Amino acid sequence: MPELPEVETTRRGIESHVRGRVVTGVQLRVPALRWPIPPEISGVLPGNAIGAVHRRAKYLLLETAPGDVLVHLGMSGVLRVLPADTPALRHDHADLLLDDGRLLRLSDPRRFGSLLWQPRGEIHPLLQGLGPEPLSDGFDGDHLWRLSRGRRAPVKVFLMDQAVVVGVGNIYAAEALFRAGIHPLRAAGRISRERFHALAGAVRAVLAHAIRRGGTTLRDFLDPDGAPGYFEQELSVYGREGEPCRHCGTPLRSLRLAGRASCYCPRCQH
DNA sequence: CACTATACCTGCATGC
């Protein structure tokens, strides 16, 4: 599910429900997701109130006095606020019990997500070395252009490198490249500054638009059914191999880059 | 150093 817009949609969805709530207990049903769940989650967190909910890259940070709870949704993770007596299903791995009779539940069938702890004043190693936020002032065409010099990797792989810019995953990389008219295979180091400006603008636009639409697959955090986001119907290329380009009508093609399906228009993207 | 392949895990669609 989650690239930046889905994580941001999750952040906005849960913040008003968890902010100010005291964590009265923690229920873990697995010892580890992608990484072992650190002892502080059950040993230090309970008794503390949750403050702001931040997002850095695709991580959510639940602020408390002694430290931050880090949540990464991986490929299939979902966070929901539910009544405390909601039965746990097979993939409901962790609950933070709240003092209002509800709980914050992390479900993740594939378990590529993570639940981590960052002590106050420290920066977790996984948050170090990340590139700028794509919707911040630190991200623009010049940034992409500078980092890309001398790099021969395909621009789509470059764009999905979280050290270059965070939050851009397979869906939005494909969409941004289409908007910018850049072929996903083009070597990053051979793209002009002007075209990188167009690409940076496309990344911003597609992410901002997806957030306004509630992400591609996320929407409601209180409904256990989890209604879908509204961006899916607006995808230009992702998942549309063989279908006509919305701009020129040419059938879209797909290739594999770094193991990921990469859909593009052979006529509009060069 | 840049880059690629692999691994983690489950569920689902597809084809035989």
Next chain:
DNA sequence: TGCATGCAGGTATAGT
């Protein structure tokens, strides 16, 4: 119907 196969929105890490 059952079973094998391949694929899925992420990313650290081992290997070239």
